[in-house]
Amino acid sequence: MTFQNTKATAMEKKKNAVNAFKSWDNFKQWVLVPDTALDRHSHGETGPTWSNEDLDPTPPEKRTWRCKYSLDNPIHGCLIEM
16 A cells, blocks of 8 residues: 555545544444344344454355365364365
8 A cells, every 4th residue: 555545545534533523423324333244144133233243154255165075074074175
């Protein structure tokens, strides 16, 4: 990242922070946390779920590995192939 990109990013963040404190609605929008895959999967009966997105199951389209099942595996589990 170049100095100009870094400066532009910092200025944008500053502008967003200043704007957030201009009204209660702006502040709520600024601190809003987007839904994670776990939130989208839940049935919504218990309300919002806070989670660490890194610990949510990896969706198939983002996996960099594949599962190979083997009957030779004593626990009949998944053998990870990278």
